[in-house]
Amino acid sequence: MAPLPPVEYAVAVERYLAASGLADGSRRIYRIALHTWAWALADRPAPTGPERRRARPPVLPLARLDHPEAAARLRAAADRRAADTDPRTLNRELSTLRAALTWWRAQGWIDTDPGRGLRPRPLPAPAGDRLSPDRPPTAPARRAPLREQTLWHLLHESGAPVEAVLALDVDDLDLPHRRTRPPARPLHWQSGTARLLPLLLAGRTTGPLFLTDRRAPAGTPAADRCPHTHRARLSYRRAAELFTAHHPGHTLRHLRPPKP
Structure with a gap:
């Protein structure tokens, strides 16, 4: 018998990580990122600094992702983090959230896509950004998905x-x-x-x-x-x-x- 869909956001996070095939260290990083977005869904400020890694996320139903205000809350949280977070770090956290949302939708656990308005933040242009045999354009200055x-x-x-x-x-x-x-x-x-x-x-x-x-x-x-x-x-x-x-x-x- 297939397991019942999770009710809580944190449980859905653990199910996603268990199915991801990631190493333990990567799962820990993904867990911290996904727990950070839980604070935004609960309409509460997320912990910062070392406290962010140790904080337990708020308990909230996974169905909160289908709430009409979920997308706006996530966008607002991303804007707040952009003010004091390296864009590369923020883009990795946004990618982690979008990946989890895609997987949860594929499982039928949520119906909407509250991450639809989340876009990668522009990265600072590296010096000498040009094509050459020794520097391939795998990380262009322009935004790339x-x-x-x-x-x-x-x-x-x-x-x-x-x-x-x-x-x-x-x-x-x-x-x-x-x-x-x-x-x-x-x-x-x-x-x-x-x-x-x-x-x-x-x-x-x-x-x-x-x-x-x-x-x-x-x-x-x-x-x-x-x-x-x-x-x-x-x-x-x-x-x-x-x-x-x-x-x-x-x-x-x-x-x-x-x-x-």
């Missing part, structure tokens, strides 16, 4: 053709060993991709690795549709458009490392 960042890192670190990477499914990945498992094409990646992949998967265990933003149209083959989110596999054309939008005048081919 988690999906794009993960794809670009994986293309650069694996050196694989774009078509091969876009053809990957979630169950092709051997996350602990940073490689694909047979019968998928043999690929290996490094720390940048290893850090981003768990965030991108958000508890998904099957289906295409890289997905479109919208639901798959009728007639999409089952192999190219995510059973959790019902979105389609990202196409080469769309992936190329997204990259060019962030790096005018360049193509995805520039991400492949130069041959020795």
